[in-house]
Amino acid sequence: MKILVPVKRVIDYNLKPRVKPDGSGIDLANTKMSMNPFDEIAVEEAIRLKEKGVATEVVAVSIGPAKAQETLRTALAMGADRAVLVETDEDIEPLAVAKILKAIAEEEGPGIVMLGKQAIDDDSNQTGQMLAALMGRPQGTFASKVEVEGDNVSVTREVDGGLETVKLSLPAIVTTDLRLNEPRYASLPNIMKAKKKPLDTKSPADYGVDCAPRLTTLKVEEPPVRQAGEMVGSVDELVAKLKEKGVVA
Amino acid sequence: MSALVLAEHDSGKLNPATLATVTAAAALGGAVHVLVAGGDDAAGVADAAAKVAGVEKVLLASDAAYAHQLAENVAPLIAGLMDSYDAFLAPATTTGKNVAPRVAAMLDVMQVSDILSVEGPKSFTRPIYAGNAIATVESSDAKLVITVRTTTFDKAAPEGGSAPVEPVSGPGEAGLSSFVSLEASASERPDLTSANVVVSGGRALKDAATFEQLITPLADKLGAAVGASRAAVDAGYISNDYQVGQTGKIVAPELYIAIGISGAIQHLAGMKDSKVIVAINKDPDAPIFQIADYGLATDLFEAVPELTGKL
Numbered sequence: 001m002k003i004l005v006p007v008k009r010v011i012d013y014n015l016k017p018r019v020k021p022d023g024s025g026i027d028l029a030n031t032k033m034s035m036n037p038f039d040e041i042a043v044e045e046a047i048r049l050k051e052k053g054v055a056t057e058v059v060a061v062s063i064g065p066a067k068a069q070e071t072l073r074t075a076l077a078m079g080a081d082r083a084v085l086v087e088t089d090e091d092i093e094p095l096a097v098a099k100i101l102k103a104i105a106e107e108e109g110p111g112i113v114m115l116g117k118q119a120i121d122d123d124s125n126q127t128g129q130m131l132a133a134l135m136g137r138p139q140g141t142f143a144s145k146v147e148v149e150g151d152n153v154s155v156t157r158e159v160d161g162g163l164e165t166v167k168l169s170l171p172a173i174v175t176t177d178l179r180l181n182e183p184r185y186a187s188l189p190n191i192m193k194a195k196k197k198p199l200d201t202k203s204p205a206d207y208g209v210d211c212a213p214r215l216t217t218l219k220v221e222e223p224p225v226r227q228a229g230e231m232v233g234s235v236d237e238l239v240a241k242l243k244e245k246g247v248v249a
Numbered sequence: 250m251s252a253l254v255l256a257e258h259d260s261g262k263l264n265p266a267t268l269a270t271v272t273a274a275a276a277l278g279g280a281v282h283v284l285v286a287g288g289d290d291a292a293g294v295a296d297a298a299a300k301v302a303g304v305e306k307v308l309l310a311s312d313a314a315y316a317h318q319l320a321e322n323v324a325p326l327i328a329g330l331m332d333s334y335d336a337f338l339a340p341a342t343t344t345g346k347n348v349a350p351r352v353a354a355m356l357d358v359m360q361v362s363d364i365l366s367v368e369g370p371k372s373f374t375r376p377i378y379a380g381n382a383i384a385t386v387e388s389s390d391a392k393l394v395i396t397v398r399t400t401t402f403d404k405a406a407p408e409g410g411s412a413p414v415e416p417v418s419g420p421g422e423a424g425l426s427s428f429v430s431l432e433a434s435a436s437e438r439p440d441l442t443s444a445n446v447v448v449s450g451g452r453a454l455k456d457a458a459t460f461e462q463l464i465t466p467l468a469d470k471l472g473a474a475v476g477a478s479r480a481a482v483d484a485g486y487i488s489n490d491y492q493v494g495q496t497g498k499i500v501a502p503e504l505y506i507a508i509g510i511s512g513a514i515q516h517l518a519g520m521k522d523s524k525v526i527v528a529i530n531k532d533p534d535a536p537i538f539q540i541a542d543y544g545l546a547t548d549l550f551e552a553v554p555e556l557t558g559k560l
């Protein structure tokens with residue numbers, strides 16, 4: 001069984017994004033970019049399934065600028081077998097990403113497409129669900145445990161009320177949550193090896209997908225800043241302040 | 250303009266997240282209908298939804314296939330109903346986030362996720378980059394598919410309406426997925442996302458027993474819900490559904506007390522709209538103090554029992 005892992009190049013999660021003064025977006029010039037953290041978890045899970053003998057091949061896909069090659073090389077260094085870059089300088093919305101992924105999945109025929117639950121830049125949390133709808137496949141979103149059992153995959157999901165387990169018929173779409181695994185660091189030899197692994201470059205047009213955006217961003221602003229309040233010197237002082245504010249009886 | 254709202258419910262009760270979603274739907278300016286999709290206990294939920302102020306009609310889809318809100322079964326039901334509506338809205342709960350994008354793709358619509366406000370008939374604000382930026386976006390799609398950040402909309406009054414309940418049916422079982430089990434975290438406490446007071450603990454709480462010993466009595470004193478940072482959840486102090494943050498739950502209580510939490514941007518994303526924020530952290534430079542109304546830079550193992558005692 002093949003596993004397809006879509007990985008997105010995003011701002012590094014340790015950095016605080018800067019809103020452009022003209023309100024047109026986020027200033028990403030000279031900003032450290034990394035693989036979306038949920039996608040690292042997805043790559044890790046796919047590799048573990050391969051190591052367990054459940055999967056035979058792990059293919060990483062990214063849709064984005066030429067630099068997204070670096071993100072794909074990271075996936076290859078972690079242990080993915082090959083990669084596909086769908087190169088574009090446009091911002092591609094989740095619906096169009098899902099359409100491109102559908103076209104690739106139809107070519108590749110993976111048993112599982114393993115995505116992140118959310119990209120930490122657009123915070124959309126949509127792509128996996130959309131891909132599942134477009135392909136008419138089941139979806140196991142926000143996964144904290146994935147077990148392939150014959151023709152099915154059992155997915156434990158992090159939901160508001162606790163942990164829900166569902167059984168999906170394969171092929172299926174899975175999106176990862178934080179507790180699924182702890183991604184490995186690529187070793188130096190594996191980083192060297194990754195440079196020789198195959199990486200195909202394509203364009204959205206190769207898949208015949210119309211990527212025209214459906215949403216127009218009218219402006220991007222900083223959220224209202226919260227002023228730091230005061231430091232209190234003791235628990236007594238804290239209690240007094242809270243009573244004064246009327247938030248405790 | 251007419252809007253269909255997906256009711257969030259469990260064990261036969263309408264979840265208050267639905268009420269805020271009704272308010273967001275009403276802001277679009279047209280009629281608001283609510284869809285209750287569920288199993289045998291859905292009729293009671295439909296009756297509750299019918300009483301919500303501002304709701305004009307309730308659609309009840311009662312079928313074993315919808316009992317567990319499986320997206321594979323519920324999304325086609327919704328997509329089938331959307332001929333009669335201009336907008337579909339779901340609360341940005343794990344159920345809403347699971348189902349709505351599936352509906353959007355079926356309708357060939359780009360979803361607007363997690364809206365904070367309605368700015369115009371097709372324009373909305375939404376948080377991006379963990380809430381470090383707020384984007385105003387306008388949709389050009391023929392229909393709208395929206396998830397709603399329920400903490401930023403007032404709740405519609407749960408009483409006062411008397412909408413008719415109309416049975417509807419959809420394709421039912423899609424045969425792609427099945428529900429196996431729910432490991433529900435039993436809690437007598439107020440619900441995290443709607444509580445007036447939240448007491449959250451972080452990595453500094455050491456282990457599950459210490460977390461329980463220190464956080465629970467304080468929460469009990471305040472009638473508060475308990476929350477946690479990702480680090481506390483990852484370390485197994487408490488279960489996943491207590492995580493507050495960018496990728497966990499969003500809370501905006503009257504009072505939020507962060508104990509032994511550093512204040513990473515991903516955590517702040519989930520709680521910085523709280524009215525009053527208190528932070529207890531022994532590191533005076535912890536970022537949490539930059540957004541706290543009251544900061545106490547001290548050892549939590551002394552301060553928390555003392556605070557519990559003095560309230």
Ligand SMILES: Cc1cc2nc3c(=O)[nH]c(=O)nc-3n(C[C@H](O)[C@H](O)[C@H](O)COP(=O)(O)OP(=O)(O)OC[C@H]3O[C@@H](n4cnc5c(N)ncnc54)[C@H](O)[C@@H]3O)c2cc1C
Nearest residue numbers: 451452453478479480494495496497509510511516531549
């Ligand atoms: C993709 C992604 C998504 C994420 N989503 C979330 C999310 O939704 N929610 C979330 O919370 N995090 C999230 N995180 C994790 C986040 O980046 C931080 O790692 C996490 O919030 C840290 O938790 P913490 O503050 O409990 O731990 P730490 O950062 O380790 O902070 C512990 C704090 O306790 C203080 N302390 C230690 N001992 C004591 C003592 N005795 N008394 C008082 N204070 C003490 C320390 O000074 C320190 O400030 C996410 C990360 C990623 C990559």
Ligand SMILES: Nc1ncnc2c1ncn2[C@@H]1O[C@H](COP(=O)(O)O)[C@@H](O)[C@H]1O
Nearest residue numbers: 006007063115116118119124125126127
């Ligand atoms: N441009 C992209 N290239 C590859 N994968 C993507 C891209 N955009 C989104 N994804 C995948 O979809 C997931 C969810 O993204 P989103 O719906 O944008 O929050 C991500 O974690 C990725 O796995």
